[in-house]
Amino acid sequence: MAESERKGLKDWLHPFLTRLPAVKRPEKHVHFRKKLMWTAGILVLYFILSNIAVFGLSEGSQDVLAAYRAIFAGATGSIILLGIGPIVTASIVLQLLVGAEILKLDVTETRDQAIFQGLQKLMVFVMIIVETLPQIFGGYLQTDPGIAQSLGIGTDLLTLFIFIQVAIGGVLILYMDEIVSKWGIGSGVSLFIVAGIAQALVGGIINWMPPYPTHELGFSVLINEIPRENLPIGIIFKWEWLVSNFGLGHWLSPDNIFTFLYSGHVLALLATIAIFLMVVYVESTRIEIPLAHSSVRGARGKFPVKLIYASVLPMILVRALQANFQMVGMFLYNNFGITWLGTYSNGVPVDGLMFYINPINGMGDWVPSLAAQVYPGIQLWQIGLHVLTDAFILIAGGILFAIFWVETTGMGASRVARQIQKSGMQIPGFRRNEQVIEKVVSRYIPKVTVIGGAFVGLLTLIASLFGVLGSVSGTGMLLCVSIIYQLYEKLASEQLMEMHPLIRRFLGEE
Amino acid sequence: MAKRESGSGLMSSAGLMRYFEAEDSAIKIDPKTVVIAAVALGAIVIFLNFTVAHTL
Numbered sequence: 001m002a003e004s005e006r007k008g009l010k011d012w013l014h015p016f017l018t019r020l021p022a023v024k025r026p027e028k029h030v031h032f033r034k035k036l037m038w039t040a041g042i043l044v045l046y047f048i049l050s051n052i053a054v055f056g057l058s059e060g061s062q063d064v065l066a067a068y069r070a071i072f073a074g075a076t077g078s079i080i081l082l083g084i085g086p087i088v089t090a091s092i093v094l095q096l097l098v099g100a101e102i103l104k105l106d107v108t109e110t111r112d113q114a115i116f117q118g119l120q121k122l123m124v125f126v127m128i129i130v131e132t133l134p135q136i137f138g139g140y141l142q143t144d145p146g147i148a149q150s151l152g153i154g155t156d157l158l159t160l161f162i163f164i165q166v167a168i169g170g171v172l173i174l175y176m177d178e179i180v181s182k183w184g185i186g187s188g189v190s191l192f193i194v195a196g197i198a199q200a201l202v203g204g205i206i207n208w209m210p211p212y213p214t215h216e217l218g219f220s221v222l223i224n225e226i227p228r229e230n231l232p233i234g235i236i237f238k239w240e241w242l243v244s245n246f247g248l249g250h251w252l253s254p255d256n257i258f259t260f261l262y263s264g265h266v267l268a269l270l271a272t273i274a275i276f277l278m279v280v281y282v283e284s285t286r287i288e289i290p291l292a293h294s295s296v297r298g299a300r301g302k303f304p305v306k307l308i309y310a311s312v313l314p315m316i317l318v319r320a321l322q323a324n325f326q327m328v329g330m331f332l333y334n335n336f337g338i339t340w341l342g343t344y345s346n347g348v349p350v351d352g353l354m355f356y357i358n359p360i361n362g363m364g365d366w367v368p369s370l371a372a373q374v375y376p377g378i379q380l381w382q383i384g385l386h387v388l389t390d391a392f393i394l395i396a397g398g399i400l401f402a403i404f405w406v407e408t409t410g411m412g413a414s415r416v417a418r419q420i421q422k423s424g425m426q427i428p429g430f431r432r433n434e435q436v437i438e439k440v441v442s443r444y445i446p447k448v449t450v451i452g453g454a455f456v457g458l459l460t461l462i463a464s465l466f467g468v469l470g471s472v473s474g475t476g477m478l479l480c481v482s483i484i485y486q487l488y489e490k491l492a493s494e495q496l497m498e499m500h501p502l503i504r505r506f507l508g509e510e
Numbered sequence: 511m512a513k514r515e516s517g518s519g520l521m522s523s524a525g526l527m528r529y530f531e532a533e534d535s536a537i538k539i540d541p542k543t544v545v546i547a548a549v550a551l552g553a554i555v556i557f558l559n560f561t562v563a564h565t566l
Contacts, residue, residue: 022535023544038541045548055558079555091526113532120528147562168551175544181530183541189526316526408527 010115017118020125023178030183032498039184039191042176046192047199049172050075054165056158058144062347064135064330067361068323070200070476071316073192079169083196084189085131086170087177088320090123095317099404107408108415121174128170132163134331141166186490190483193316197472197480201272204265204470207234217241219263226346235265235469262363262370271466272477278459279481282308287444291425294432301425303416305444308452312482314401315460318394319475322359329354350375355382356389359475362467390464395457402453406445413442 054077063076065085074083094116097103105112135141141162148158177188184191210230215221221230232238242251242264251260261267285307293299329349332338342352349355364370366387371378406412417438426432427440463474472480
């Protein structure tokens with residue numbers, strides 16, 4: 001009975017979902033060079049939009065997503081300040097609903113895939129509104145009364161105008177992502193993440209401006225009556241300032257060397273390099289199941305089961321989930337004075353549940369002497385609990401999303417077996433039979449999924465414990481390297497297909 | 511050769527599940543339209559930012 005009702009719901013939804021505008025799909029194979037052009041074009045457009053400030057926004061506005069820029073992309077105060085937040089959030093909600101079978105969709109069926117895709121888009125539109133309104137009503141996006149006055153309109157109307165700009169910016173990102181996914185290489189989501197992180201990294205090396213350019217340079221400069229470090233952002237200019245003001249000898253003395261390593265971003269530089277090498281190494285760690293063609297002798301292949309089978313990318317979902325909790329917590333605290341979830345100071349949770357579930361972001365969160373500066377009076381057990389909670393969230397989340405991911409995306413044992421069978425390959429020494437192949441691959445795939453998911457969580461924790469150059473979060477750096485690595489693999493296969501059209505068919509593309 | 515099985519239309523991007531292959535929509539936008547819309551919005555906002563002064 002329930003089944004037929006659900007079918008009814010799907011049928012009822014379907015015509016509505018097909019009325020959501022979509023970017024046209026290319027009718028035939030798009031040449032590699034043309035794909036490259038679309039990708040580069042959208043990237044340039046993205047950078048331009050990220051530099052256009054929202055009209056009518058006051059200087060006092062804050063960026064709620066500041067700590068999550070590496071995952072959500074976008075830029076503070078720009079018309080694309082939402083970044084890919086709505087897309088990622090919509091996707092998590094839907095993946096959890098489908099993964100937990102609350103929403104019964106068989107994503108191996110084209111029709112259900114279309115519904116999934118349609119629902120996801122609908123949800124993105126909802127999320128654009130859901131993520132913008134609290135920022136406006138919570139007082140993060142403030143209207144500039146001076147501009148309203150010179151236009152001769154009320155501030156309410158200007159606020160509406162700000163909402164419209166931010167919402168259109170969100171919609172543009174949605175469609176730009178679709179263009180890259182259909183006409184370009186990879187996807188817009190990963191392109192925008194990498195763009196943001198690459199930009200921050202370059203800034204972390206050569207930017208000579210401090211975070212608060214209107215204030216003097218120093219370790220403890222009062223900004224809005226809060227002492228903050230205000231050194232040049234770029235590591236080159238940071239060192240130059242430190243050495244020319246204190247002398248090299250001062251920093252090499254045992255008392256000051258830690259300050260130099262930390263504030264001089266030497267540790268961040270080492271962490272950046274370490275994460276890069278770690279990801280490249282781990283991405284290429286795999287178990288290879290040998291394959292041979294059943295009728296073409298000598299045609300051999302391998303089916304790789306990567307250690308991080310579901311990739312590090314589900315970590316975006318874990319971090320984005322945490323970001324959404326923080327937005328809710330901050331909204332409740334600032335607007336309704338609800339403190340039992342945690343209290344916030346300067347947009348950072350300082351106690352309560354929200355403190356413990358806030359992602360670890362750099363050494364300031366766990367080295368006792370540094371943590372005491374950020375959270376005055378913090379106890380050692382509180383630091384420990386915070387690190388443990390984050391470790392638990394990352395590892396458990398890593399496993400959970402990896403299982404959902406593998407099961408719902410057709411990377412599970414039975415689907416892989418069918419794929420191998422259909423390609424005409426077999427595992428040497430075993431009968432050419434789908435069940436036999438499934439038995440062999442299921443020795444590896446479920447175990448690798450769980451171990452890989454946990455391992456990715458651990459990797460993210462390690463990356464998060466150390467800051468990275470240009471205040472990119474460790475998670476961001478991890479994702480960025482991983483996305484680039486996969487893009488590289490994709491580029492290689494695209495080029496292969498360009499050279500040998502037959503391979504296209506073999507790899508299952510049109 | 512067997513026809514491509516339905517269900518392989520998955521596009522993994524940054525851990526998100528998307529099925530652009532399966533998507534069917536009655537309203538199709540040309541990618542160039544999106545680019546033009548983005549440039550137009552950008553131009554309008556830049557124009558406003560530079561012309562409307564802050565008084566108070």
